[in-house]
Amino acid sequence: MASVPDIRSCEKKLWDSSNLRKYCLNFEEVPRLFYDDPRVDEFICSHKPVVILGSNLVKPAIDRWSLEYIERNMGTDVNTVFFSRNHKFKYFDDKKIHSCNNPRGVEFSPPMRKEEMKIEDFMKRLREWKRGEERLYMQQSLTSAVGPNIVQDFIGFNWKWINSKQKAHNWGKLTSNLLYISMEGNVTPCHYDEQENFFAEVHGYKRCILFSPDQFQCMYPYPVHHPHDRQSMVDLEKPDHTKFPKFRDAKGLEAVIGPGDVLYIPIYWWHHVESLMRLGPTITINFWYKAGPTAIEYPLRDHQKVSIMRNIEKMLLEVLQDPKEVGPLLRNMVLGRFE
């Protein structure tokens, strides 16, 4: 992507395309709107991503949450830290590992490992990291166990604004706020979540590549029973166009977000997230909301069709018991009949 003129005009551009990983696709820009622009609600209402500027959603964190401040104030509980031998941190559900007896009988090998660490141990590992060592990525729910200063900062978030969005769009409850502390260059590969997400950048720059739920045929998600459920089987860095031919036609959007920017990631939208290279660690806070009650209206929305497909896979596995039987039954149902 050519370096994008930063609309916050006077600010010096702090990154350029050399900080971004290169992919075989070109992406359209996610629109960037100020928080009080009425079009923001139009984007949220139509489940379209938008970068929201100037909301002050997590201003206390932007003003205070340096790595040193977080180390001093995160509290004494342990934090979830993922380790990966490469730059990818591909999520997997360890409760589904048993079901992954894939046809060749090869056991599932987790692409990363998890440790519960004290904040000071995580920060030490981060400071002393050497090329070639496992990369680290802290992904920890903000709970009442954090220190009093961080509780105060959290109270100082712009709850008035975000609560008004939750209400206006009839979202369900706020289920969690995760604090992400990532090394430069870390990547969370392409996946979708079943929650609405306000993704608030606190420190550093992240690039988010997004694909709509209507790109389902191009994204080749793992089966629902697989530990990598909700993840795309396509490796964005070296896509296998033989196994995943439709990926060539995928139409994606992208946004680079910096401190103060909030990216709305609609429920079921695919997203790949990378911390820009050579710009140091990034800090992000997300706000995950349960979806609101959606009346069944026709034509069905694409994300509703994804939810229907998920339920069909779950039901078939429930009744067939053997994951290896789900594909053949679906093929028998469709081939030559619905094509």
Ligand SMILES: CCC[C@@H](CC(=O)O)C(=O)C(=O)O
């Ligand atoms: C564990 C995933 C964190 C995040 C991606 C990222 O910032 O690396 C994301 O996917 C989300 O907030 O939904």
Ligand SMILES: [Zn+2]
């Ligand atoms: Zn996600």
